[in-house]
Amino acid sequence: MKTLLKAVQILDVSSPFHKQIRDVLLEGNKILKIDKDLSKKETYEIYEANDLVLSPAFFDPNVHFGEPGFEERETITNGLKVAAESGFSEIALVASTQPVIDQAYLIENLQQKTRNSKVKIHLVSALTQGLKGEDLAELFEMHNYGAIGFSDDDSPIQNANLMKLALQYTQSFNGLVHSFPAEKNILGKAQVHESPTSTLLGLKAAPSLAETLQISRDLAILKYTGGRLHIPLISTKEAVKLINNAKEDGLNVSCSVSINQLFFTDERLNEFDTNFKLFPPLREKVDQEALISGVLDGTIDFVTSHHRPINIEHKFLEFEHATSGSIGLESYFGAMNTLFGTEKSLEIIQRSRDVYNLNKPVIKEGNEIAMNLINPKLEWCFTKNEITSKSKNSIFLNENLLGKVIQNFY
Incomplete structure (x- = not known):
């Protein structure tokens, strides 16, 4: 037909x-x-x-479903349906499943399971074994099975020498190393960004330094080793400046930001709504403005939905005990278009494929x-009726x- x-x-x-x-x-x-x-x-x-x-269909390289291991959050079958309905013909799943995707045969298993899907799945597989940050995973083998990058999700790599080895080792096959920007000792048990809002609410907070210190370290290592480094989900004005300077110095670094950080600030935490509990946390207006400017001038390579389903029993808790995360695929284009307008939004959305060296669909x-x-x-209006995802934890509810x-x- x-x-x-x-x-x-x-x-x-x-x-x-x-x-x-x-x-x-x-x-x-x-x-x-x-x-x-x-x-x-x-x-x-x-x-x-x-x-x-x-427009060409979308690609998001920072998507969580749950399966295998956390099917109560989201299954692959339903998650792919959500992705398709939301405009994504390709996604990359993050390796924080159970078991962790840290071996080549696990990638092959997922590829076999999704081979008939009209949405193509890629894998950003584990950087270290079991996401423990101790020993490198089977990077070369997983690359040969189609892994487009390596990440310990939101677990920062604390061992600087391990990051050095990863950047050195992956150069032989042009692999892309991800490093989540958070210094764990400064981050501690923080729930939110350190700001007047956190003081008013009485929540445990961490300063922007927790992000920028880790980025500074990783950029110093990258300058020494060479290789390809991706810094996902930056959230501070200082991070934008650091990465812009690194790019001007010729370092092969890319970065992304969550649509959540562009649309909201920590002022929305006043009602202790756990849908607004994210990691990295929502920041201040000055950070939001710097991030938007970074997207527009190309310092920030792309904007992700940061789709992270969390089942209700981990969200329907006191703010301090709730799990961080929000679904994002279904609200993604509407949020992007609201912020940037249609032509600019679509141009920004297509940039994610460049970072991962994927072919772009052309009309x-x-x-x-x-x-x-x-x-x-x-x-x-984005209501629960608009949500096909199994989990309903959306920061965009009623927006x-x-x-x-x-x-x-x-």
């Missing part, structure tokens, strides 16, 4: 039709024809409405389909958002 998209604006910087309004005819998994006015036929499935946008005749049909002007993926083709 053929599908006809009438008068859609194509927003794809890699496409010869970028910013143009065109009809797009699809057949099977291919883009059959792109032209100004394609004839309708009764046998076509037709999408026609004012102001629709066609062009003859190419395989990996596209989203978007209503960029749709105003909507008004602008723009939504209404159909995907992949």
Whole structure:
């Protein structure tokens, strides 16, 4: 069956039709024809409405589901359904499962389980065995089985020599080492960011120094060793400055930020809503502004949904005892579009593939389909009715958002 998209604006910087309004005819998994006015036929499935946008599908390299080991949070089957409905044709799962994805055969098992999914799964597998930060995992073997990076998730690598060895060893196969930006001794048992808000609320807090000290150490090691370093989920104005300086010095470093940090500040903690308990924690307005500027000028390479399902019994607790994390796939585009507008949002979203050396889908005749049909002007409220995820722990609950993926083709 053929599908006809009438008068859609194509927003794809890699496409010869970028910013143009065109009809797009699809057949099977291919883009059959792109032209100004394609004839309708009764046998076509037709999408026609004012102001629709066609974009390449999304990729998020920082996604948690739960399975294997934590299926009560999210299963792979349902998680992939959520990803598809939210506009993601590719995701990368983080290795903090049970068992930890620290061996090549575990990657193969997940690939076999998801081989028929229309959403492609990549793995950011464990950097150290069991995420314990003591010994390097089977990095080369996992790379050969398709791991696109190595990370201990939100467990910082405390051993500086281990980080040095990781950066040296992975250069032989151009591997990407992740290092979560938190100095654990300074972080301690902090619940939130150290600020006037934390003082007012009486919560245990840690300063931005916990983040920037770790980043400074890792950048110093990178300067010594060479290699490729990714710093995920930065959250402070000082981090933006450090990474900008490192890039200007020629270091091969990339970084990301969570959409949560761009949309909210720690002022939202006043009601002790555990959906706002995150790691890294929400920061102050000055940090938020610096992060947004860093995204716009390219210092921050991409924005992630930081999708982290947490089952209700770990969220429905006093703030101090609740687990950090928020789901994010379903609210991601609406939040991005609200902050940056449609054209800029889509340009930012596509940058994540560059960091992981993945091919970008391009809207062009003859190419395989990996596209989203978007209503960029749709105003909507993100309620529990919008959540397909098994866990419902969303920081965006009851937020008004602008723009939504209404159909995907992949």
